[in-house]
Amino acid sequence: MKKFNNIFVVDDDLVYHFIIKKLFSKCNINVNTSYFFNGLEAIDDLKNKIQTDSEPDLILLDINMPVCDGWHFLEEFRKIKQNLSKDVTVYLISSSNDVSDLNKSKLYEDEVKKYYYKPMSQEDFETIFV
Template structure:
């Protein structure tokens, strides 16, 4: 699958910077859009849909964020995904290796492709983009 557009949903600006660096250093030409919470990312998705544009190919989603967290984002995404013009791969990238979160990810197995724990490394980026 060719990945052209990515949504990075994380309230940590340093995480945004690291993802950007890793994309460039691994010669990944996908265009990232950065959002600081699930609410902003949902608005970004709905905006693309309303313009008839394609959704992102990939969403890198944090769990613990203000306003709308990753779980709340996934609840909303589950509702609107039927209206999307293509499948969107979601990878959770969280600092939580708590078994409750990992088990909760099972509830969203239709939406989440894989659950990863931070830090994001070049190896992890390569794994996601293969």
């Protein structure tokens, strides 16, 4: 099993938060998870956790959110990632199957490990955590 201690889930959908919690439980994954409803909340929290034990190891990031979407989050993340004490793995998880979003995600190949479609299956979830 891959070792992740602190995880950020950045998505404005409460149903998605519920599904992720159920997948953690079903797969017996015990991690510290912080949930955010937009990229601004997440990036602000991340900035406050730089060089602490609370930095996330993993970020599950939606694209389409109010206030600050996933693309803007990634731009801000790019600016601060060198200040983090560890490499943070980012997965995009979106309901968008638009080719332009898939292509845009490739512009962030240094930040984004993989693009997953919602709803996330248990098999997809396990490829991240197991």
